[in-house]
Amino acid sequence: MATATVLGVFAHVDTTLHAIRALRQQGFSELTVYTPVPVEEIEEDIEKVRPPSRVCLFTVRRSASTAPAPRAPCSAAC
Amino acid sequence: MNLRNRSADATWAGVNRDVIRTVGMPGNTYFAWMCVVGLTLAAGIAAWTWQIYVGMGATGKRTPQMWAMYITTFVFWIGIGHAGTLISAVLYLFRANWRTSIYRGAEAMTIFAVMTAGLFPLIHAGRVWFAYWLMPYPNQRYLWPNFKSPLVWDVFAISTYLIISLVFFIVGLVPDIAALRDSATGVKKRIYAVLALGWEGSDSQWRHYRRAYGLFAALATPLVLSVHSVVSFDFAMALVPGWHSTLFAPFFVDGAIFSGFAMVLILILPMRYYFGWYIYITDKHLDAMAKLILVTSLVLSYFYACEVFTAWYSGDHFERASVFAKATKQYAWAYWLMYFCNSVVPLVFFWKRARTHVGILYVASIFVLIGMWFERFNIIVPGLAHDFYPYTWGTYVPTLTDSAIIVGSFAWFFLLFLGFIRVMPSLSIVEVKAVLPHPLMHGAHGGGH
Numbered sequence: 398m399a400t401a402t403v404l405g406v407f408a409h410v411d412t413t414l415h416a417i418r419a420l421r422q423q424g425f426s427e428l429t430v431y432t433p434v435p436v437e438e439i440e441e442d443i444e445k446v447r448p449p450s451r452v453c454l455f456t457v458r459r460s461a462s463t464a465p466a467p468r469a470p471c472s473a474a475c
Numbered sequence: 476m477n478l479r480n481r482s483a484d485a486t487w488a489g490v491n492r493d494v495i496r497t498v499g500m501p502g503n504t505y506f507a508w509m510c511v512v513g514l515t516l517a518a519g520i521a522a523w524t525w526q527i528y529v530g531m532g533a534t535g536k537r538t539p540q541m542w543a544m545y546i547t548t549f550v551f552w553i554g555i556g557h558a559g560t561l562i563s564a565v566l567y568l569f570r571a572n573w574r575t576s577i578y579r580g581a582e583a584m585t586i587f588a589v590m591t592a593g594l595f596p597l598i599h600a601g602r603v604w605f606a607y608w609l610m611p612y613p614n615q616r617y618l619w620p621n622f623k624s625p626l627v628w629d630v631f632a633i634s635t636y637l638i639i640s641l642v643f644f645i646v647g648l649v650p651d652i653a654a655l656r657d658s659a660t661g662v663k664k665r666i667y668a669v670l671a672l673g674w675e676g677s678d679s680q681w682r683h684y685r686r687a688y689g690l691f692a693a694l695a696t697p698l699v700l701s702v703h704s705v706v707s708f709d710f711a712m713a714l715v716p717g718w719h720s721t722l723f724a725p726f727f728v729d730g731a732i733f734s735g736f737a738m739v740l741i742l743i744l745p746m747r748y749y750f751g752w753y754i755y756i757t758d759k760h761l762d763a764m765a766k767l768i769l770v771t772s773l774v775l776s777y778f779y780a781c782e783v784f785t786a787w788y789s790g791d792h793f794e795r796a797s798v799f800a801k802a803t804k805q806y807a808w809a810y811w812l813m814y815f816c817n818s819v820v821p822l823v824f825f826w827k828r829a830r831t832h833v834g835i836l837y838v839a840s841i842f843v844l845i846g847m848w849f850e851r852f853n854i855i856v857p858g859l860a861h862d863f864y865p866y867t868w869g870t871y872v873p874t875l876t877d878s879a880i881i882v883g884s885f886a887w888f889f890l891l892f893l894g895f896i897r898v899m900p901s902l903s904i905v906e907v908k909a910v911l912p913h914p915l916m917h918g919a920h921g922g923g924h
Contacts, residue, residue, distance in 0.1 A: 408914065408916070409913075409914050409915050409916040410913040410914060410915055411915045411916055411917055412916050429677050429678060429679070430677065430678040431675060431676045431677050431678075432676055432678070432681065433487065433654070433676060433905070433908060434487075434905050434908045434909045435681040435682075435684075435685055435905075435909065436913065439678060440678060440681065440682060443678045444682070
């Protein structure tokens with residue numbers, strides 16, 4: 398059975414975040430977000446429903462952010 | 476222009492455009508430089524060929540001067556690499572955002588400097604086709620390298636350094652190569668597509684990428700301290716007066732970072748000029764690098780003072796005689812030139828205007844490189860010239876062969892660097908974008924696209 402996939406293109410970080418949250422509320426869980434740079438807020442939002450990255454087993458540390466400073470503690474375990 | 480201005484000017488789309496523009500068909504100036512570099516390298520290769528044909532006598536190395544300029548230049552190049560790792564790994568872990576615009580160039584400098592340095596033990600050892608004897612490999616006659624020799628430690632230290640730096644460098648390049656792939660066409664697109672390792676920028680790729688990048692930064696950080704410490708053991712383990720000192724490891728590490736930052740400036744300033752990257756590499760970056768040069772210079776001056784003080788305070792006749800000979804005998808000019816370049820010239824950076832003045836920065840950086848090359852020269856050549864026993868004293872006279880090989884090593888380094896900046900993004904697209912304000916529809920900042 399083919400699975401229907403919807404692709405949305407957004408030009409701004411805040412509208413993307415808004416879309417992710419709205420979709421999540423409507424019950425869509427299989428979300429993939431493509432960004433040109435790592436975006437802290439998107440990562441936090443996506444990671445709420447994800448198992449922690451297995452790379453952490455090797456790195457034994459939380460994510461190293463390229464953003465200036467984490468604005469809120471990462472909700473994921475890693 | 477400060478960072479605030481930069482944020483106002485630079486946009487995400489602008490970063491892509493300004494970096495991708497530098498990859499491709501270069502102009503006449505570039506080809507002219509490539510010709511100069513290529514011819515110099517050819518002269519170096521010819522000299523090396525001559526050395527292999529004639530034998531080590533062609534290099535001017537005579538007892539007691541068996542290390543001479545090759546090991547001087549080897550230590551010099553290893554030192555150059557250290558600032559790159561400091562910028563890319565240590566400043567990353569400390570979240571120093573100003574590193575983003577310069578770290579790619581600095582990291583490339585590290586790789587190429589280590590590749591240049593690695594040639595010298597081979598050139599120095601003479602019969603280069605037996606270079607594999609340096610590696611401990613299982614063999615029928617149970618012949619092993621002498622594990623008590625710092626030469627073998629060097630082999631491990633430097634190969635570890637090269638491998639970790641290279642992996643760190645390539646991991647950092649992957650998202651940027653993907654950006655190149657997306658804008659390229661034809662064969663180029665295919666090549667970049669292979670090198671981009673299927674990067675698409677999905678959220679799961681980013682989260683793994685960032686964790687892996689943090690791991691490599693953590694792995695590379697101790698190497699900033701350890702590699703040059705091991706190189707310093709080449710000297711500190713020997714009983715030669717002036718070498719046998721516990722001071723050597725921090726002394727070498729500090730000098731390495733000092734010379735490395737000078738080399739970063741020498742590479743970054745022309746790139747900024749030719750590529751028009753004034754909004755990315757701002758006065759703030761130059762100021763920060765000049766301050767680091769100043770600090771490491773002051774620490775180095777302290778080590779110089781310690782060196783002289785311990786020679787005097789130890790009461791050891793040979794230590795005192797070694798310092799006295801360095802400062803007053805046939806190599807006195809090199810000794811005082813080193814002090815002038817390393818301890819006096821960088822003091823200009825106490826002056827705020829000098830820290831952002833391109834001309835002063837460039838000239839001071841050249842002085843620093845000359846001074847740091849002579850520092851290693853002063854350790855090796857005058858150190859060996861005045862040993863314990865007057866019978867073994869001797870002056871070193873360079874020849875055309877070894878001088879041409881030294882100059883050729885600079886050409887080799889610049890050839891690699893010039894090649895790199897035309898096929899790869901020499902400014903990190905991702906990291907520069909990441910510190911810019913994100914494009915928001917309802918926000919205070921308009922990032923644009």
